Amino acid sequence: MKAYLGIDVGSVTTKLAVLDENNKLIAHTYLLTSGKPTAMVQQGLVQIKEHLPPDAEISGVATTGSARYLAGVVVGADLVKNEITSHATAALFYFPQVQTIIEIGGQDSKIIIIRDEIVTDFGMNTVCAAGTGSFLDHQALRLNMSIEEFSRRAMNHQTPVRIAGRCTVFAESDMIHKQQMGHRIEDIIYGLCQALVRNYLNNVGLGKEIKPPIVFQGGVAFNQAIVRAFQEELATEVIVPPHHEIMGAIGAALLAHEEMTGYNNRRSQFKGLDVSQIKYNTSSFECKACPNLCEIAQLQTDSQVLARWGGRCDLWERAPSEEAK
Numbered sequence: 347m348k349a350y351l352g353i354d355v356g357s358v359t360t361k362l363a364v365l366d367e368n369n370k371l372i373a374h375t376y377l378l379t380s381g382k383p384t385a386m387v388q389q390g391l392v393q394i395k396e397h398l399p400p401d402a403e404i405s406g407v408a409t410t411g412s413a414r415y416l417a418g419v420v421v422g423a424d425l426v427k428n429e430i431t432s433h434a435t436a437a438l439f440y441f442p443q444v445q446t447i448i449e450i451g452g453q454d455s456k457i458i459i460i461r462d463e464i465v466t467d468f469g470m471n472t473v474c475a476a477g478t479g480s481f482l483d484h485q486a487l488r489l490n491m492s493i494e495e496f497s498r499r500a501m502n503h504q505t506p507v508r509i510a511g512r513c514t515v516f517a518e519s520d521m522i523h524k525q526q527m528g529h530r531i532e533d534i535i536y537g538l539c540q541a542l543v544r545n546y547l548n549n550v551g552l553g554k555e556i557k558p559p560i561v562f563q564g565g566v567a568f569n570q571a572i573v574r575a576f577q578e579e580l581a582t583e584v585i586v587p588p589h590h591e592i593m594g595a596i597g598a599a600l601l602a603h604e605e606m607t608g609y610n611n612r613r614s615q616f617k618g619l620d621v622s623q624i625k626y627n628t629s630s631f632e633c634k635a636c637p638n639l640c641e642i643a644q645l646q647t648d649s650q651v652l653a654r655w656g657g658r659c660d661l662w663e664r665a666p667s668e669e670a671k
Contacts, residue, residue, distance in 0.1 A: 352598030358452025436597030500571035
């Protein structure tokens with residue numbers, strides 16, 4: 347049975363998804379990246395191997411996410427795609443009528459505008475944490491509760507408290523002030539959820555025409571209080587897919603399937619599930635070829651450099667490691 351693997355390596359989580367020839371999800375895993383993307387991709391492959399049917403053969407691999415190039419070199423990807431394309435592909439596969447995709451991850455968030463099954467606009471936030479999952483994680487930690495408890499208690503609010511959420515620093519000081527005034531903790535944390543939604547719409551969604559159907563993807567969609575806050579703010583239904591947390595990986599797997607079936611008898615470059623046994627080292631250096639002084643990342647095994655990337659030009663990507671000057 348031919349199968350297609352999608353790998354989404356983000357700054358907070360690493361997701362892997364395997365689809366069969368009918369694009370049915372047959373195996374997936376969800377791991378914390380913990381600052382070790384290479385190790386987490388390898389660990390993910392170990393877990394995927396355990397869940398794959400015995401007759402499944404990986405016939406195509408695509409990577410996406412912030413560490414997509416690194417992951418692509420590690421596994422031998424046939425395709426490397428950005429997150430916008432991957433998330434849009436997955437959403438359109440399950441919801442062909444979708445017009446707006448909200449995607450909120452641990453340290454970034456994005457909005458994708460789709461019209462007639464084509465991406466027409468998008469916006470991203472990779473600078474401010476106030477519209478991302480880490481904002482809520484930090485506040486939950488400060489309140490000494492898990493993010494699951496945070497979500498559960500936020501749903502029990504009665505009179506939400508307005509929190510100034512344009513910045514994480516201001517939000518925290520405002521939250522402390524509201525606690526000192528004696529407001530219920532459930533009302534305060536739902537106010538934080540509302541602040542995240544307002545911040546997202548005022549920054550990432552600024553100037554975008556948000557039309558239903560709206561699909562909410564990413565790990566933050568686990569938080570039912572955020573889903574409710576979006577529905578109240580937008581005054582419409584917000585759809586959360588069954589596998590919302592791995593939609594980027596599913597989209598990558600769909601793109602891998604499309605890529606490999608577009609060529610007759612093309613063999614995948616996938617290095618195999620046993621690539622998890624190889625020891626990789628990552629490092630970086632400053633390129634002095636021009637005044638830009640780009641930081642170049644490199645991946646190597648022992649003394650052999652496998653790949654370099656990260657520059658504004660393609661000098662290090664196209665030149666053999668021993669010849670690049």
